[in-house]
Amino acid sequence: MRVIAAMSGGVDSAVAAALAVEAGHDVTGVHLALSQQRQRQRLRSGSRGCCSVEDADDARRVAAELGIPFYVWDMADRFAEDVVDDFVAEYAAGRTPNPCLRCNEKIKFAAVLDRAQALGFDAVVTGHHARLAGGELRRSVDTAKDQSYVLGVLTAGQLAGAVFPLGSMTKERVREIAAERGYAVATKPDSHDICFIPDGDTRGFLDRRLGAAPGPVVDAATGAVVGEHTGTHGFTIGQRKGLGIAVGDQRPRYVLGIEPVSRTVTVGTADLAGVDEVRTGAPTWTGPAPSLPFGAVVQLRAHGAGVPCTVTGDDDGGLVLVLHEVQRGVAPGQSAVLYEPDAERGDKVLGQAAVARAARRTPVA
Template sequence: MRVLAAMSGGVDSAVAAALAVDAGHDVTGVHLALSQNRQTLRSGSRGCCSVEDSHDARRVADELGIPFYVWDLADRFTEDVVDDFVAEYAAGRTPNPCLRCNEKIKFTAVLDRALGLGFDAVVTGHHARLDGTELRRSVDAAKDQSYVLGVLTPEQLAAAMFPLGGMTKDRVREIAAERGFGVAAKPDSHDICFIPDGDTRGFLSRRLGSQPGPVVDAATGRQVGEHDGTYGFTVGQRRGLGIAAGDQRPRYVLGIEPVTRTVTVGTADLAGVPAVRTGAPTWTGRAPQLPFAAQVQVRAHGAPVACRVRPDDGGGLLVEFADQQRGVAPGQSAVFYEPDPDRGDRVLGQAAVTAAVEREAGVRR
């Protein structure tokens, strides 16, 4: 097959490209230039898409003897991922930019272009498995990325290759070292790639400006603090609240209201929710018949929990948790997995959380 290897400059995509070559495919490497300031140097494990990353990807391609190109998708990335990220926070939601990048950039813009150029598939260094066209978790649970791939469609999965899903990250580094790749010991990227200093609140403040408002205690209705912008908070947050609640019990963000600029906080006993509502779902395979039982994961690094999924108004879903969950924020994706223990690593699909079902009257979430 003619295969396009997306090469970020990291060890995972380097080994994925190498394995595609070993499998006998006709491989071409491509590095995605996503940053509008690519000359900014990478700092350890923070950031990506720097000029260093491009050079690292090119060196690996040269060692593999495959053609290599750089595709400038910075404007598309800014519009579909960065601007969306800012808009979601401004609206009081908590987006996942990695999921959005996979949806809009790597498996829409890139895959569409690859297929248009006559390639049969795109290979990436994601830690996830494909069983035919069924998406499954990686064997390395600590590195599993199936959550951020849960937005992919059956057509996209049919043209994707994830050769690392059956091995651990340690094995990936071993393969890179055996081949003499200079990226074998390169640190993994962490945090949000377009915020290399890790200061999300500062990034949003520079984009949105100061928007002061009150922090209110849910139990008493009393103002217990002030903030410079609701975009600096996410539901479930405990640290950095800057409040004086009057006792030593920890407070959590329970709700965010950007119109009135109000952040509502409360104690742990108020933080759990029994269910959430979502927008319209997307499915990685045939749509399951509603209602159905599943496991659901609501954060990229969260633990799955048993749930019951029912139809809701407007084409969305009502997701009822077996156990109350904390920190489920609007904007996050609820990714559904098969409930059968023997197939519980299979991804069914996802839907964006729109609201938590109220447990306590008067608490807006």
């Protein structure tokens, strides 16, 4: 196949490109320039950020060692609109988005795949830790590094144009392969946090974009104002730290609700923070849509554990997930990724839908 290897400059994409060459594919390396301020992003800061000029240089060196063509595709404007602006708008609306999922959906497997296919390429190779088996998206064998959650938004058509060479190996083995080949990126730290917020200060980033919008922090049990905030965008459902509140007892409080219009953040004790019903927007499926109702395992956060659930539909085209275990920290805007419940096939991704709201069906004990 003629394939584009998306080369971020990290060890995963370097080894994925190398394995694609080794498999006999006709490989062209591409680094995505996603920052609109690239001159300010010369250097990374440890494991924070990505897509810097330094990363492009690292990717270029690996491509040279592989003897493959290498190009930089400028997608900064598309990334700013589809990922960064979406991220800001979601927080402004009181939701908690996942920008990595949005980047996979809108950039890597939409804009990049579309351009690649228009140029006559068959697929895009990435360093994601996930597997494709018979066209089905599955978890990586390295569960600690599994990235199937942020790929759950992809459609069957997009998966047909994707290649994930690393899904059958551990991250340790990936680094070993890079070291065996003498790649300088073999010991390069993994990227963490949000790539376009390299200092890790999400609240500061949103403050600069949205400005101050002060309002009250209210205790759910008493209705009393227990604090003030400078913007609801500084909070997410389930948050415990950094609330800036003063309450009359020592019990920890969690964010239970965010109302951007009234600028109210509601907090409460742990017994009020659990939910067992999640309602979503319209789903996307990685294959044929399952017949409702059906049983599944749902993952509600990028690094969360799977929870058994029963899936039905609602009148608005969304899903209703009845959780078999009470969960905390289920925030609107997050992706609810559904997996096959069968013990032998529980690593298969069925699809996903964005959380619209969550509630408690069963009485609080």
